[in-house]
Amino acid sequence: xxxxxxxxxxxxxxxxxxxxxxxxxxxxxxxxxxxxxxxxxxxxxxxxxxxxxxxxxxxxxxxxxxxxxxxxxxxxxxxxxxxxxxxxxxxxxxxxxxxxxxxxxxxxxxxxxxxxxxxxxxxxxxxxxxxxxxxxxxxxxxxxxxxxxxxxxxxxxxxxxxxxxxxxxxxxxxxxxxxxxxxxxxxxxxxxxxxxxxxxxxxxxxxxxxxxxxxxxxxxxxxxxxxxxxxxxxxxxxxxxxxxxxxxxxxxxxxxxxxxxxxxxxxxxxxxxxxxxxxxxxxxxxxxxxxxxxxxxxxxxxxxxxxxxxxxxxxxxxxxxxxxxxxxxxxxxxxxxxxxxxxxxxxxxxxxxxxxxxxxxxxxxxxxxxxxxxxxxxxxxxxxxxxxxxxxxxxxxxxxxxxxxxxxxxxxxxxxxx
Amino acid sequence: xxxxxxxxxxxxxxxxxxxxxxxxxxxxxxxxxxxxxxxxxxxxxxxxxxxxxxxxxxxxxxxxxxxxxxxxxxxxxxxxxxxxxxxxxxxxxxxxxxxxxxxxxxxxxxxxxxxxxxxxxxxxxxxxxxxxxxxxxxxxxxxxxxxxxxxxxxxxxxxxxxxxxxxxxxxxxxxxxxxxxxxxxxxxxxxxxxxxxxxxxxxxxxxxxxxxxxxxxxxxxxxxxxxxxxxxxxxxxxxxxxxxxxxxxxxxxxxxxxxxxxxxxxxxxxxxx
Numbered sequence: 274x275x276x277x278x279x280x281x282x283x284x285x286x287x288x289x290x291x292x293x294x295x296x297x298x299x300x301x302x303x304x305x306x307x308x309x310x311x312x313x314x315x316x317x318x319x320x321x322x323x324x325x326x327x328x329x330x331x332x333x334x335x336x337x338x339x340x341x342x343x344x345x346x347x348x349x350x351x352x353x354x355x356x357x358x359x360x361x362x363x364x365x366x367x368x369x370x371x372x373x374x375x376x377x378x379x380x381x382x383x384x385x386x387x388x389x390x391x392x393x394x395x396x397x398x399x400x401x402x403x404x405x406x407x408x409x410x411x412x413x414x415x416x417x418x419x420x421x422x423x424x425x426x427x428x429x430x431x432x433x434x435x436x437x438x439x440x441x442x443x444x445x446x447x448x449x450x451x452x453x454x455x456x457x458x459x460x461x462x463x464x465x466x467x468x469x470x471x472x473x474x475x476x477x478x479x480x481x482x483x484x485x486x487x488x489x490x491x492x493x494x495x496x497x498x499x500x501x502x503x504x505x506x507x508x509x510x511x512x513x514x515x516x517x518x519x520x521x522x523x524x525x526x527x528x529x530x531x532x533x534x535x536x537x538x539x540x541x542x543x544x545x546x547x548x549x550x551x552x553x554x555x556x557x558x559x560x561x562x563x564x565x566x567x568x569x570x571x572x573x574x575x576x577x578x579x580x581x582x583x584x585x586x587x588x589x590x591x592x593x594x595x596x597x598x599x600x601x602x603x604x605x606x607x608x609x610x611x612x613x614x615x616x617x618x619x620x621x622x623x624x625x626x627x628x629x630x631x632x633x634x635x636x637x638x639x640x641x642x643x644x645x646x647x648x649x650x651x652x653x654x655x656x657x658x659x660x661x662x663x664x665x666x667x668x669x670x671x672x673x674x675x676x677x678x679x680x681x682x683x684x685x686x687x688x689x690x691x
Numbered sequence: 692x693x694x695x696x697x698x699x700x701x702x703x704x705x706x707x708x709x710x711x712x713x714x715x716x717x718x719x720x721x722x723x724x725x726x727x728x729x730x731x732x733x734x735x736x737x738x739x740x741x742x743x744x745x746x747x748x749x750x751x752x753x754x755x756x757x758x759x760x761x762x763x764x765x766x767x768x769x770x771x772x773x774x775x776x777x778x779x780x781x782x783x784x785x786x787x788x789x790x791x792x793x794x795x796x797x798x799x800x801x802x803x804x805x806x807x808x809x810x811x812x813x814x815x816x817x818x819x820x821x822x823x824x825x826x827x828x829x830x831x832x833x834x835x836x837x838x839x840x841x842x843x844x845x846x847x848x849x850x851x852x853x854x855x856x857x858x859x860x861x862x863x864x865x866x867x868x869x870x871x872x873x874x875x876x877x878x879x880x881x882x883x884x885x886x887x888x889x890x891x892x893x894x895x896x897x898x899x900x901x902x903x904x905x906x907x908x909x910x911x912x913x914x915x916x917x918x919x920x921x922x923x924x925x926x927x928x929x930x931x932x933x934x935x936x937x938x939x940x941x942x943x944x945x946x947x948x949x950x951x952x953x954x955x956x957x958x959x960x961x962x963x964x
Contacts, residue, residue, distance in 0.1 A: 274827075274834040282822040590818035593779060594883075595807040595835035597800070686780040689814060690770075 276596070276604035277611075283604075284611045291612065294576040298616035299623065301565040302665055306624035307631075308561050309657040312554045314650035319551065320514075323544035328405055328489075330382065330508035331517055332524060333543060334368060336360060337534035359385070359503035364533070368507055371531055377520055380510040382406040385503070387495045389452040391432075391440060391488065398439045400450070402430075402488030404495020405508075422491060430490040450490075452498030517541075562661070566668045573609050573672040581605060581680035588680055589688025602681035609673030610666060617662050628653050725791075726891060726923050727753035727776055732785035734771050734946075745771040747946045749785070755890070758917055758924040760934050763943035769927040770815065770895055772943065776925055777893035778806040790890065807836050811884035813894035817876040819868040825875075826851055826864040829882045836887070847886075854882040857912055859905060873900040881909055885916060892916075894926045898933065910936055 284291055323329050336358045360368065369381045387402045405422070423429050430450070432442075442448060496502060511520055521537050528535045541547060581588070588601055596604075628651040636649040734746040746768045753759050753776075761769050774780035775787050778794060787794045790809060794802060811832075819828050829851040833839060839847050855864050858878035868876055877900045884892050892913070898906045910933065916922045926933060934940055942949040 274831065279820075279822060286822055586816065586818050587820055590814070590820065591831075591835065592803075593777075593806065593812055594832040595803060597803065600835075686774050689774075689779065689816070689818065 276600045277607040279591075280604045280607035281611050284608055284615070290576055290579060294572050295612050295615045295619065297572050298569050298613060298665065298669070299619035301568050302616060302620035302661060303623045303627065305562055305565045305661050306620060306653060306658050307627060307651055309558050309661070310624070310628055310651040310653040311649065312558050313652040313654040313657075315554055316551065317650075317652060319544075319547045320540070323540045323547045324510075324514070327544055327546065328382075328384065328403065328508065329540040329543050330380075331511040331514055331540055332509040332521055333538045333540070334372070334507040334509065334524070334528070335505070335536050335538070337536050359501075359505045360507070362502050362504070365504035365507065367531075368528070368533060368535070371527060371533075372507065372509055372524065375520075375523065375527060377512050377516055377523075378509055379512045382508045382510070383492050383504040383506075384508055385492065385495055385499075385501075385505040387452055387488075387490070387498050389450055389498065391436065392449045392451070393440050393442055393446070394449070396440045398436055400432075400436060400488045401486060402490060402495070403486040404490055404492045404498075406492045422489060427491055428494055430488055432489075433487040436487045450488075450498060452495075452500070558657070562664070566664060569613075569665055570668050570672040573612065573669045574676060576612070577605050577609055577673045578676040578679075580608070581676050581683075585680075585683060585688040585691040588683065589685045589691070592685045592688070598681040601683075602677045605677035605680055606670060606673050609669045609677075613666050613669035617665060621658070624653060624658070627651075724755060725752050726755045726757075726789070727751075727925070728786075728788040729775065729782075730786045730788075732775060732782045732787060734768070734775065734780070735783040745946050746775070746782075749946075749948055751941065751948065753923060753925060755923055756917060756921045757938045758913065758926065758936060760937035760940045761925065761927040761943060762929065762934065762940055763927075767943045768946040769943055771946075772941075773893050773895050773925060773927055776891075777810050777812055778802050779812070807832065807887070809890045811887060811889035811892040813877075813880050813884045813892065813897040815895040815899065817868075817873075817880050819876055819879060821868050824865045824867050825855060825860060825871065825879045828868070828879055829854055829886050831883060832887050851882070851886055854885055855879070857908075858882050859908055874902065874905060877901060878905065878909065881912070885912070888920060889922065891923045891925070894924065896927055896929075898928065898930060906930065906932060 324331060338358050365383060369383070372378055372381045383406050385404045387404050389400060389402075390397055391400045392398075422431055430448075432440075437443070440448060490498075509520075509524070511517065517539055521539060525535075525537050528537070588604075591604075592598070592601065631649065631651050729749050729751050732746060732749040733744070736743045736745055749772065761772060763769050771780070775782055776789075778787075778789065781787075782795070789805060792805060794805070797805065820831060823831065826848065827834075830847060833847050833851075852861075852864055855861060855878075858881055860875060860878055860882070863871060863875060866875075868879075871879065877897070881894070881897060884894065898909055901909060913922075913924055913926075914936065917924060926937070928934065
C-alpha cells in the first residue's frame with residue numbers, strides 16, 4: 274500500500290481537524306480568487322477608461338521623434354508633441370487611408386490638443402482640451418463614458434464637471450472659447466456647450482490624472498481654434514483588442530514600407546491612470562496572496578504536526594510492518610497535498626458560485642473621488658486561479674516538510690508506547 | 692472447538708509465495724534449533740541518574756517451534772524484552788541474535804527486512820490503522836512488504852479473510868477499527884500477526900481483552916500454527932491458561948530473569964526437531 278494512498282484514506286476519515294484545515298485553506302483560496310477576480314474587473318474598467326474614456330484608442334500613431342525615457346515622456350510626446358512634429362493634412366490623410374485599409378482596424382480618429390480660455394461673459398477659466406474626431410466608439414459601449422460629443426452639434430463641447438461648476442453653466446448654455454496658438458494669435462470661437470462632462474466612473478481620468486483634459490470638442494473646430502491644419506496624432510481602435518501587440522507590429526511594418534516615419538504606442542504605454550492602477554492592483558493582489566499563503570502554511574504545518582503527534586502509535590505500527598521512514602515522510606507530505614487538493618476543488622466551486630451571486634445582485638461601491646457608484650463585478654481570472662492552485666500546493670508541501678520529517682525520524686518503540 | 696478443523700486448512704497452506712510447514716519462503720527446509728538468543732542484554736531508557744534500567748543481564752535462548760510465556764508484574768520489563776526479541780528496539784548492551792543473525796550490527800533497513808520476513812507482532816494496544824478496515828489491517832504487513840496486484844492480491848485477501856474467520860470475525864471483515872470493540876480489535880491484531888506466516892510471533896498480552904471462548908480460539912490457532920508451521924511464539928501474559936499451554940515460562944522481576952524461572956526456561960528451551 275503506497276503512502277500516498279494511505280494518506281488519502283486517512284484524510285477520507287474526515288477527522289474534524291483535517292476537515293477544518295481543508296475548509297480554512299479553501300476559504301483562503303476562495304478569498305484570493307474573488308479578490309483577484311474583482312481586481313480583474315477593475316483592470317477591465319481601467320482599460321475601458323483609458324481606451325474609450327481618455328480617448329487613447331488601442332494604438333496611437335505619432336510622427337517619429339526622439340523621446341526621453343519613461344512613461345511621462347512617452348505620454349507628453351504622444352499627447353502633446355512639439356509644434357512642427359504633427360502630421361500635415363496630406364500625411365494624416367495618407368496614414369488614415371493606409372490604416373483604415375488594414376484588416377482588424379475598426380476606426381481611425383484624428384486628435385489634437387487645444388489650450389485656451391473659456392468664458393461665459395461673466396466668468397472665465399483656463400482650459401486644456403482635446404479636439405477629437407467624433408466617432409461612435411463611445412456610443413457603442415455600455416460602460417459609462419465621460420464627455421460624449423454629439424455629431425449633430427458641430428460646435429458642441431463637453432466640459433469637465435469642475436469647469437462647468439466654475440463657469441456656472443449647464444447643458445445648453447453658451448460659452449466662448451479662445452484658443453492659444455504659438456504660431457499666430459488665437460482666433461475667438463463662438464461655441465455651444467453640448468454637454469457638461471461629468472465624472473461617471475471612479476476610474477475616470479479626471480478623478481486620478483492631473484493631465485486629464487477638461488474640455489472635449491470636435492476636431493475641426495479645434496483646428497480652427499488654434500488656427501492650424503495639422504493633426505497631432507491618429508488614434509486607432511481595433512476590432513480585436515487582444516491582437517494589440519500583433520497589430521502594433523503590423524502597423525509599424527506597414528508604415529515603414531510606405532516610407533512614413535512614425536511611432537506607434539499602445540494605450541497601456543500612454544495611460545498613466547492605467548499604469549498606476551495596474552501597479553496598485555498588482556500590489557494589493559500580491560499582499561492578499563501573501564497573507565493567504567502564510568495562513569495556508571500555518572494551517573498545514575499545525576495540522577500535520579498535530580496529526581503526527583496523535584498518530585505516533587499508528588506510524589510506529591506501520592514502521593514495524595515494513596514502512597520505511599521515507600514512506601512515513603511521503604505519507605504526511607501526501608496528506609498535506611491531498612488537503613490542499615481538496616481545498617482547491619472546494620474553493621473553485623465556492624468562488625464560481627460566489628462570483629455568480631455577486632455579479633447577479635449587482636453590488637456597487639463608491640470611492641472618495643467618484644461621482645457615481647461603480648459596479649462591483651467579479652471576473653474570475655483563471656490564469657491567476659491556476660497560479661494560486663500551484664502556489665497553494667507548493668506552500669502546503671513546504672509547510673508539511675518539517676513535521677513530516679520529524680514524524681519519519683520518530684523512534685518506533687517510543688511510538689508504540691505512546 | 693478446534694478452530695483449525697473448521698476449514699480443513701491452516702494459515703499458509705497452498706498459497707503461492709508462502710512457505711509450507713517446516714519450509715521457508717524459498718521452499719527450503721526451515722532451520723531447526725535455536726531461533727532467538729539473548730546474551731547479557733541490558734536495556735536502559737534515558738541516561739545518567741535519570742536512566743531507567745528496564746532489563747538487566749538477560750540471557751536466554753528460544754528454540755524453533757516453542758511457545759515461551761513471559762510472566763511478571765506490570766512495569767518489570769516484559770514489553771521491553773518482547774520489543775528486543777521482536778526487533779522493535781535495540782539493546783543498550785549485550786547481543787540479540789535472531790535466526791543466527793546478530794542484530795546489533797544491522798542497519799535500520801536490514802533490521803526492518805529481517806523483522807518483516809520473520810516476525811509477526813501482536814501489540815498490547817492493538818495499534819490498528821484507523822483508515823483501514825479489518826481486512827486491510829490484516830493485509831497491511833503483506834501490502835507494505837510487496838506490491839500485490841491481480842490474482843496475488845485476491846489470494847492474499849482471501850487468506851486474510853480466512854484468518855479473520857478463524858479468530859471469529861468473519862462478519863466484521865469490512866468494519867473499521869472504530870466500529871470494533873476491544874476484543875475484536877485484539878483478534879484483528881492476532882490475525883495480522885499471522886498473515887505473513889512468520890517464523891516467530893511476538894505477542895504482548897495477546898489475549899488480555901478476550902473472553903474465555905475467544906482465548907481458547909486464539910490459543911488453538913497459535914497451537915495449530917506452532918504444530919503445522921513450526922512457528923515459535925514468545926508471549927507475555929498474566930493468564931494462567933496460557934501458561935499451561937506454554938512449553939516454557941520466563942519470569943521477569945524488576946528487569947531480571949528470576950533464577951527459578953530462568954532455570955525452568957533453560958530446561959524447557961531445547962531444540963525442537
